[in-house]
Amino acid sequence: MRTTASTFFLAGLTSLAALAACKSGEQTSPTDATPQPASNAAPAAEPARARKPPLVREGGALIRSPSEPALWLADEDQQVVRRIALPADAQNPPVAVKMPGPPAAVLALDDRVLVTVRGIRKTDDPASPYEGPGLLLVMRPDPAAGLVEMGRVELPADAWGLAITPDESTALVTSPWTHAVSAVDLKTLEKRWTLDVPREPRAVVVLPDGKTAYVTHIDRATLSRIDAVDGQARVKDLPFPAAPLRTPPDPARREAATLAYSAVLSPDGARLFVPRHALGAMGESAWNGQNTVDILSTVDESPLAVRAPRWFVMQSKPFQKTLGEFGLEEADPHLTGPAPAQIGEVFVQPRAVVYRKKTRTLLVASEGTDMLVELDALSLEPSLGALRKYDLGVDTNTEDDKPGATRCGAPTGIALSEDEGTAFVFCRSSHDLAIVRLDAFDKRAPYESSPPGIFSLGPDLLPEQAAIGRRLYYNARDWLMSGSFACAGCHPEGRDDGHVWHEDIRENYEQKGKYEPNAMHAFEDKQAFEGFLKGAPRQTPMLAGRVAAFGPYGWKGESPNLKHRVIVGFGLHRWLGGGPLSYSADKTLPRAEAIIAFARQGLVPPPRDHHEKTAEEKRGEELFNDANVGCATCHVPKTDYTNRALVGLGPWAFDKARFDTEMEDDWKFKTPSLLYIAGSAPYYHDGSVATLEELIERNGKRMGHTDHLSKEDRAALVAFLKTL
Incomplete structure (x- = not known):
């Protein structure tokens, strides 16, 4: 274990605090008490038990109780919260407590358990949609029932992330789909405030002062900072560049960060750690960017790592060797920056993080590689x-x-276990609990690796093929499907990452005049060899709730059915990884069919807000269905607001510095579904429009005819679109 003087100082403060707590709760000893007549003696009062502070102040899928030997698990896919007694034993199965909807996070206090519930589900089907409102449940542990509800607070739909203030008086909850952050008074169980924030807020942490909170977003690098948590709360953007040591000084690249599901503070609150994926980071074979843990110094709100003043080109020898194996040019000036080149992925698709105080390390759950990764928390x-x-x-x-x-x-x-020598890990796609013995980093006792203990949490509720598909959907290790990035890397929870990818399209070697997608990368990459261009823009499409149709699929409708599109994806999602038919059908087809089964039976659509339409929304619906406006001509309501046909958009003013033109100047695109459109910005195939308001304002006669509408009618049309 690495130890410094500060460790002993903090340990000393902890001991003093514990001593003071004991003294403040001192009871008068029996020998000093005034004797009472035996006949009138009342039963002796139980000594007051010191309240135990929560082990962490940020909620998560799995939390250890501070007051009893047990774990609390938010089992979202099976819509229950589980109490897992420790030590985990098959003879003592977990107690499952049914929730009114899918639970996202739990947080265990001394005598209560807080649970965020994404919404209300009116059926037992785990893949069925849920509705608003989101909930914060306050529950009391019960030996028989597991949990008993003490109260609930209604919040914006899709309640997800959870944190509490140091005095345990206030809970903060994020709602990703409805882009909101709310505060709940835990004494009165009343909502104190709700703030509107950018899309997909996820993790939330509160500084030790209890007045400032930081919120991560799943589709951008910039944080949301909330001031005056305890008063008139207000929110502002806080720039937080992704992987600054490995990312060129391009604002678009620095902001391109995804998968920031989690965040954690150092014990003193001086550093904020955010694991995420930096799409703009450079490195060897970095077709999809690089993983990163970015650190914010909360003292002055500056990134701990600062971009170097100069960037330069260096020869990446291992990458040149790879190129040689493919028969391409040996020389490849590859931009990697002044930081050490990252050879291989340390983790893929970070999902959770905890701070291990004993060793001052971070433990990151690598969703894509089925690993728990331990990192140096003192590293830049x-x-x-x-x-x-x-x-x-x-x-x-x-x-x-x-x-x-x-x-x-x-x-x-x-x-973590009480002595931090063991990690308990929730394995979502296999529905197990892994028990991992951790390295003590003690030279006197070298670590010997051993397989984790696996504790089953019961059968999967999905059919067998869809259950296999769930495991494949999150898996980035299967070389038949991808190059170090799973489906969930671009389609988190079946939604989208908000990014515009670069898709290389080249002429078929055997059929001249036929063009097909060949590879994909996160940003333009000017290679020294012929064939890889800047790429055509392709925004990530949303999947959940949009894949019921037979076909066609793809922005150009190039795949006649979903199976073909998934297999095409196997080739696209690896740099230099070969085309869609590179591998035998007996291996690719079962994988594709399983993923399709999960996409249709396991991906849960975002919450729908079923309410009586306002007058403005009704006016917008009339306009949408008006033949003179023409929206419903292509976006047919009866078929998920699309006819799935190719529509010509006419010449397009695209960013020539970043993208190539469409092959053969073809500006026809498949009509996308408008379901859940309000939460899937930006819009168009190239993400060139940031909001629905801007889309309608700039549309003119490109899609239907909206140029003749009044300002009020355009606003009404937007209002209706947001209800879909």
């Missing part, structure tokens, strides 16, 4: 290398492996 750039990787799954890079085979699929939540 922790994600450049791992101190230890704990493999929770199995290597699926051999042809003998069954699709989706793993011990622990999609690690989603982490909790």
Whole structure:
């Protein structure tokens, strides 16, 4: 273990605080008490028990109780909260407490358990949509029932992230789909305020002063900072560039960060750690960017790592060798920056993070590789290398492996044992609990790796094929499907990452005049060899609730059905990884069919707000269906607001510095579904429009005819679109 003087100082403060707490709660000893007549003696009062502080102040999928040997698990897919007694024993199965909807996070206090519930589900089907409102449940542990509800607070739909203030008086809750952050008074169980924030807010942490909070977003690098948490709260953007040591000084690249599901403070609150994926970071074979743990100094709100003043081109020898193996040019000036080049992925699709005080390290759940990764919390750039990787799954890079085979699929939540020598990990896609013995980093007792203990949480509620598909959907290790990025990397929870990718399209080698997608990368990459261009813009489409139709699929409708599109994706989602038919059908087809089964039976659509339409929304619906406006001509309401046909948009003013033109100047695109459109900005294939208001304002006669509408009618049309 690495120890400094500050460690002993903090330990001393802890001991003094504990001593003071004991003294403040001192009871008069029996020998000093005044004797009472035996005949009138009342039963002796139980000594007041000191209230135990929560072990963490940020909620998550898995939390250890501060007051009893147990774990609390938010099992979203099965719509229950589970109490898992410790030590986990098959003879003592978890107690499952049914929730009114899918629970997202739990947070255990001394005598209460807080639970965020994404919405109300009126059916037992785990893949059925849920409705608003979101909920914060306050529950009391019960030996028999597991949990008993004490109260609930209605919040904006899709209640997800959770944190409490240091005095335990206020809970903060994020609502991703409705882009809101709310505060709840835990004494009165009343909502104190709700703030509108940019899309997909996820993790929330509160500084030790209890007055300032930071919120991460799943589709951007910039944080939301909330001031005056305890009063008239207000929100502002706080720039927080992604992977500054490895990202060129391009504002678009620095802002391109995704998958910031979690965040954690150092014990003194001086540093904020945010694991995420930096789409703009450079490195060897970085077709989709690089993983990162970015650190914010909360003292002056500056990134701990600062971009270097100069960027330069260096030769990446390992990458040149790879190019040579493909028969391409040996020389490849590859931009990597002045920081050490990251060889391989340290983690993929970070989902949860905890701070291990004993060793001053971070534990990150790597959803895509079925690993728990331990990083140095004192490092300027922790994600450049791992101190230890704990493999929770199995290597699926051999042809003998069954699709989706793993011990622990999609690690989603982490909790530490009391001595921090063991990590408990919730394996979401395989529905297990992994028990991991951690490295003590003690030279006197070298660590010997061993497989994790696996504790089953019961059968999967999905049909077998869809259950396999769930494991594949989150898996980035299966070389038949992707190059170090799973479906969930671009389609988190079946939604979208808000990013515009670059899709390379080239002429078929055997059929001249036929063009097909060949590869994809996050940003333009000017290679020294011929064939890889800047790429055509392709915004990530949303999947959940939009894949019921047979076909066609793809922005150009190039895939006649969903199976074809998934197999095309297997080729696209790897740089230099080969085309869609590079591998035998007996291996690709079962994987594609399983993923499709999960996409249709397991991906849960965002919450719908079923309410009586306002006068403005009704006016917008009339305009939408008006033949003179023409929206419903292509976006047919009866078929999920699309006819799935190709529509010509006419010449397009695209960004020539970043993208290539459409092949053969073809500006026809498949009509997208408008379901859930309000939460899937930006719009168009190239993401060139940021809001629905801007889309309608600039549309003219491109899609229908909106140029003749009044300002009020345009606003009404937007209002209706937001109800879909």
